[in-house]
Amino acid sequence: MSMLDAPTGRRVAPGFGVLFKTELLLALRHRADIANPLLFFVTVLALLPLGVGPEPALLAKMASGMIWVMALLATLLSQESLFRGDFENGSLEQMALSPQPLYFAVLAKSMVHWMVTGLPLALLSPLLGLMLNLPAAGYLCLFFSLLLGSASLSLVGAVGAALTVALSRPGLLLALIVMPLYVPVLIFGTGAVQAAIDGYGYSAQLAVLAAYLAAAAALAPLAAAGAIRISTET
Template structure:
């Protein structure tokens, strides 16, 4: 009887033990990383300033003529937005790796997938979203035709989110390297090419009078696939980088 009672007590204790939820860990990581990002506003401003400075120099270095700038605007805005996103990727997991937080995330009861997804979301909110909101203003500087602004913003919303997700894989692979920026670029840039092609093509098509629904649908498919697969790949890469 005593053994049965002990078994019942153990089962009751097991039922009473709270099981950590998925979303509380996600939101906790999201809030923490957002607070850290706003405490380091200088790092958050780097990609925005890079985007602004490069686009400002385009008329000075190429041509001030509106026809030339209008022709270059879709591709130029997309290329510089891609490079600005890449500029901030190296620090995605590095601070957590250096202070030991990353090791705690690896042994936490919550799946690492959701922790990575939260970190990528913060990266996009502090880099991709500001770049997207700034793009129409810089499009005016490059004489982008009026019909292209809506598709420019929509394509960048979809595209920069995909860039952050894909970039998390390279950031996870190089997190243990002290100077992994060059290797990160070599790993990630080939994966960025399809997003760049369809993003710039969407804006160009609208400017030339053609529909951009096909390109936007492909960008949406890229984003959906990246949301599912990229955090899984980044989580595996983090385990290899930390434990290897």
């Protein structure tokens, strides 16, 4: 039993790298959870022409907006489980008790969430643009706007997920509190694609998305960390 040294007085906390790697490992082991939002994204967009008719001109007009709205919904759907498993098995509480600031744990989780939802959504978007007859000028911009915008969505959504993690059925409530916060991303994302289709420059819109992302990366994990402390309180 006496193989141990005296208590060191300081607890060893895992660094950001360990947190990030662990989250990525967990995400990759649950591949079905990654696939579901993407399948949802593709399925709903495939339903769209069935609803509004197959007329190419109409679809072309709606394509960028619909792809963006569906990306929003797909992100939101996957957000509910962001902290849930860790809350139930107690590791969220252990994160809150770690001497490592909770900010980094939330940041690691949000980054991994983006890598397994936002990034594949952005990669899939040209395919859906093709199906919905998106004008050729819009593809590149759609990809980049989704790439930047979905990262903000993951970060902002983490606040909502942290606020509702202690509730037994947060689904619709999470949508209710997070959706209004998604508005600026949606507006500038679709605005950028529209500008590209109309033949204007769209770097200004992408710059706004990037600025929003920078602010979200700085502030959203702080708010989510506060929300986790509230949610794990007895």
